[in-house]
Amino acid sequence: MNLLPAVAVLVFTLASVACVTQVLRLPFSQGLRPRARTHRNVLRRPNALKIPVRSPGPLPDPPPTPTPKDVKLVNFNNKFYYGPITIGTPGQEFNVAFGTDTPSTWIPTVHSPPENLAHHHCRRYDNTSSSTYRANGQEFSLVHTLGLVNGYLSRDSVTIGDITAKNQIFGEAVLLPDGLQDDILTDGIIGLGKRDYTENDHLTVFDNMVSQGLLPDSVFSFYLNRFDTADPESVLTLGGTNPSYYTGKFTFADIVAPHRWQFRMDGVQVSELYGIFSPRPFQAVVDSGTSMIVGPMEITDHLNENLGGKPLPGWPKMYEFDCDVVGTLPDVEFVVNGETLSVSSKDYILKLQGEGQTHCYSAILGRNMHDEEAPVWILGTPFMRAYYTQFDAGNNRVGFAKAKHTKLELELFG
Structure with a gap:
C-alpha cells in the first residue's frame, strides 16, 4: 500500500457583483455641475473591491513514518x-x-x-x-x-x-x-x-x-528465548532490530547464494583442549525452522564423542549426555567472518522429560551430504537462542549479536 501525501485544496468562490450607477441630473441654472470622477480618485477609494478569503483550516496530519x-x-x-x-x-x-x-x-x-x-x-x-x-x-x-x-x-x-x-x-x-x-x-x-x-x-x-x-527497512530479526516460561517472550521484529534483546555489536556475513540465507563459515571448533574439528571453510545457512544444529556426520560424531556423548540406540545420529555433567561442557565455537561465536551447553544440549526423569541430548546432529549445492551446516534454533539474528535483505547479509538473556533464564539454565 503506497501512502500518498494528503493535499489540501482551497476553493475560492467569487460572487458576481453588479454595480448600478444612477446619474443625478441637476439643472445648470442652479450653477451646479457634476464633478467628473478621475481614474485617480477611483484608485484612491478605500475598500474599492474586497474578495473574501476563506481560511483553509488545519492540514491533515501526514501519514506516520513506519517503525519496526x-x-x-x-x-x-x-x-x-x-x-x-x-x-x-x-x-x-x-x-x-x-x-x-x-x-x-x-x-x-x-x-x-x-x-x-x-x-x-x-x-x-x-x-x-x-x-x-x-x-x-x-x-x-x-x-x-x-x-x-x-x-x-x-x-x-x-x-x-x-x-x-x-x-x-x-x-x-x-x-x-x-x-x-x-x-x-x-x-x-x-x-x-x-x-x-x-x-x-x-x-x-x-x-x-x-x-x-x-x-522502515528491509530487515527482520529474531530473539528466541530458552524456555516457554522465560521472560521476555520470543520476538520477531519486522523492519529492523530491537536493542532490548541483544548486547554488543553484530558480526555480519555476506550472503553467497541467490535463494538462501547462505554464507561462508570459517570453521567449527571447541577449544585447544578438545581440538579443532572443522578448520576449513564451509557453507552455512541460519534457519529459524530447524530445531537442531546440523553438520556433516563425520564432524558431528567426532565432536559429540569427544564431548562425552553416547550414541542413542536406534538413533545413530543422536547422542545422549549425562545431565549431571552438562554444565561443565565447553562451548562449541562457530567462526564467522573472523569472529568466534560461542554456543554454550545451555543451548546445544536439549533437556527433555521422559519416563519420570530428565534426559539430555545433543542438539548438534549429523547428516550425510548428498546435494553439493546445499549448505553443509544448518544453524537452527539452538544457535539462534544464543545469538540474536538479523536478516538484512537490503544489504544481502546476516548479522549475529549476543542474545540478552534474562535473570529468570539464567536461574533456569545456569
Whole structure:
C-alpha cells in the first residue's frame, strides 16, 4: 500500500457583483455641475473591491513514518516457535511457524477433503468468507521437512501484528504430509526465506510489506528465548532490530547464494583442549525452522564423542549426555567472518522429560551430504537462542549479536 501525501485544496468562490450607477441630473441654472470622477480618485477609494478569503483550516496530519514492529512468538518445548496471523477480510486467525528456509507461505484450505489433511485440528482458510480474496488458481507443490505440501495459489490480505500486506499470494494447502502429527500446534507457515527468482515470480509476505512502504527497512530479526516460561517472550521484529534483546555489536556475513540465507563459515571448533574439528571453510545457512544444529556426520560424531556423548540406540545420529555433567561442557565455537561465536551447553544440549526423569541430548546432529549445492551446516534454533539474528535483505547479509538473556533464564539454565 503506497501512502500518498494528503493535499489540501482551497476553493475560492467569487460572487458576481453588479454595480448600478444612477446619474443625478441637476439643472445648470442652479450653477451646479457634476464633478467628473478621475481614474485617480477611483484608485484612491478605500475598500474599492474586497474578495473574501476563506481560511483553509488545519492540514491533515501526514501519514506516520513506519517503525519496526515486534511480533510475540510462542516457544514450544524449545523445538520450534510460532505466532499469530490473520488472513482475509474479516481476518481469519491462524498460528504459523516463521521459517527462513522457504519463501513460500501456505495455510490449509476448507476446500480440501478431510482425509487429505494430516492433522485435523488445524484451522483452515475459507476464501468465500473474505471480501479481499482474489483467485489465482496456479498449482503449487513444495517439499516440507516431513513430506510434500500440495495445493493452489490464492491472493488475499495477510496481517502480522498490526501490519497488513495487501494482495499477498500464498498457497491454499489441499494435501499435507502424513508426518505432521496432532501435537504440532501450527496451522501453516509464513516463508521468510529468500526468493528463488527462477521459480517464484511473486513477493514473499515480508518483501510485499517492504514494497508497500509498511516497514522502515528491509530487515527482520529474531530473539528466541530458552524456555516457554522465560521472560521476555520470543520476538520477531519486522523492519529492523530491537536493542532490548541483544548486547554488543553484530558480526555480519555476506550472503553467497541467490535463494538462501547462505554464507561462508570459517570453521567449527571447541577449544585447544578438545581440538579443532572443522578448520576449513564451509557453507552455512541460519534457519529459524530447524530445531537442531546440523553438520556433516563425520564432524558431528567426532565432536559429540569427544564431548562425552553416547550414541542413542536406534538413533545413530543422536547422542545422549549425562545431565549431571552438562554444565561443565565447553562451548562449541562457530567462526564467522573472523569472529568466534560461542554456543554454550545451555543451548546445544536439549533437556527433555521422559519416563519420570530428565534426559539430555545433543542438539548438534549429523547428516550425510548428498546435494553439493546445499549448505553443509544448518544453524537452527539452538544457535539462534544464543545469538540474536538479523536478516538484512537490503544489504544481502546476516548479522549475529549476543542474545540478552534474562535473570529468570539464567536461574533456569545456569
